Amino acid sequence: MTSIDELLIKEITVSRQSPGEERQAALHRIYAQVLERQPYGFERKQLAKIEAEFLRNKIGVKRFLRELGHSEVYLNEFYYNSSNPKFIELCFKHFIGRAPSDQAEMHRYCDILMRQGVKVMITALLDSEDYSKHFGCFTVPHAWSGHSYPSPRTFWETEVLLQELHGRRGWIVPTMTWHDLQLNCDGGSCGLPGASMHSGQPSQTTAGAPRAISGAEALHQVLSTMGPQDLEVFAATLSATERDKLRHLLMQPAR
Incomplete structure (x- = not known):
């Protein structure tokens, strides 16, 4: 099995001083990280406005991630056909770069999702201490380095989650539950x-x-x-x- 360190790729950071080619490379990486693929043609039309704003330096990485996470492109792909726990696990993978650390963390975000809605939950992840610590406002999310994880269990769960093909284990049971x-x-x-x-x-x-x-x-x-x-x-x-x-x-x- 490929380890997390082997899956890590060069970190991409984009600021307002970054040239257009760097922002284009960052856009490609964001889609690979968050959608687990590049958008289809009809999806590009839905994302055209935020893409253009990102490429013209009008919005940064974090703002683009929020708009992408709130978009129908992302919600159609991951939210509408998933159980809440499975969707939250995927959001952690896409926006935080690791699996949820434990059931308490899962329940905390489940509560936000059920009480305040999906967009508030995604925003809460992007505003979290973990996101700020690892990615700030300018770095594209990616898997954490091995020494950064809160526990060996989270490291292992993240390795499994990173290698899970899109939808391969269904849309209901998150990996931490089927492991438990x-x-x-x-x-x-x-x-x-x-x-x-x-x-x-x-x-x-x-x-x-x-x-x-x-x-x-x-x-x-x-x-x-x-x-x-x-x-x-x-x-x-x-x-x-x-x-x-x-x-x-x-x-x-x-x-």
Whole structure:
């Protein structure tokens, strides 16, 4: 596995004195960091105003990040199809350069997201002490160097998160949760230890025959491992639409 230090690339800092080519390089890096790709053509049209302001030195890195995070381009890609905890984990990856340090930090930002909305939550990340300490107003966010992490656990969670392909482990369960529950979430769905899922792999056997596990069954397995307090916390992070989807899945009969 590639380490964080190997994934780190040259730091890009942009000030009002930076020439146009440096700002263009910074723009490319910001998209790679925050969108995990470059924008599509139709998305460029939506971002044209803030792009032009950034390239003409009218706004800096931090202001551009805030506008990008608040944009429909970012929200369509990461927010609308995600659970709140998974979205917050991705925001930490994109804007802070590390995974959330613990459940307390996750819950703090979940509370901001639920009570004040997604734009306030993203702004809170950009106004945080960690962002200011590591990136200031002029540096494009990136993964932290190894000695900077609050704990070895956060370092490890960040390594996993940095190598997680976009959407590969689904949009519901954040990595810290599936690690805590010892779940296998490769391929977009979560199962208990020892159960291989997707990619044509057998997950369970009945009378020696491999059987694929359904989404409803996997969800039942995940929820059955959680205590009442954990279930309450998880339920509190879901929107009304997400709760309806969850209720529908749980009503599906097990095979």
